[in-house]
Amino acid sequence: xxxxxxxxxxTSIVAVLGSLYFSEMAGFVPCELCWYxxxxxxxxxxIIGIGLYTDDLKLPYYVLPLSVxxxxxxxxxxxxxxxxxxxxxxxCTEGVPCSGExxxxxxxxxxxxxxLVAFVIITVTMILQLNKSN
Numbered sequence: 001x002x003x004x005x006x007x008x009x010x011t012s013i014v015a016v017l018g019s020l021y022f023s024e025m026a027g028f029v030p031c032e033l034c035w036y037x038x039x040x041x042x043x044x045x046x047i048i049g050i051g052l053y054t055d056d057l058k059l060p061y062y063v064l065p066l067s068v069x070x071x072x073x074x075x076x077x078x079x080x081x082x083x084x085x086x087x088x089x090x091x092c093t094e095g096v097p098c099s100g101e102x103x104x105x106x107x108x109x110x111x112x113x114x115x116l117v118a119f120v121i122i123t124v125t126m127i128l129q130l131n132k133s134n
Contacts (some may be wrong), residue, residue: 003053005059008125009048012103015041015118022111031079031096033077040070044122057133058106067126077112
């Protein structure tokens with residue numbers, strides 16, 4: 001089992017369990033952008049897990065499209081929360097506003113920030129894995 005891919009897999013599991021904790025245990029209703037981030041993160045648990053089990057050398061090619069999109073979406077969401085740059089671009093008008101912050105640890109750690117960190121870790125490990133195999 002590859003250590004880099006294992007680290008990416010554990011990261012995806014922690015991210016999924018964290019999002020489920022926030023919504024199911026803490027009662028935080030996900031906004032629309034949070035749902036899109038979940039759509040990108042949840043399959044990574046299965047994809048990376050199967051890739052590890054089968055020792056698939058092409059695993060980064062399956063993971064990177066989702067994780068890079070996740071970085072872009074999480075960055076956008078985080079900047080929408082913390083700045084006024086994207087106020088006009090976000091269509092979260094019904095339900096929970098995308099600018100809302102259920103958590104704000106240390107003044108900068110929000111749920112989209114946690115997702116961003118997870119997507120970055122997964123992306124970096126997959127790029128390292130890709131470079132290692134070449």
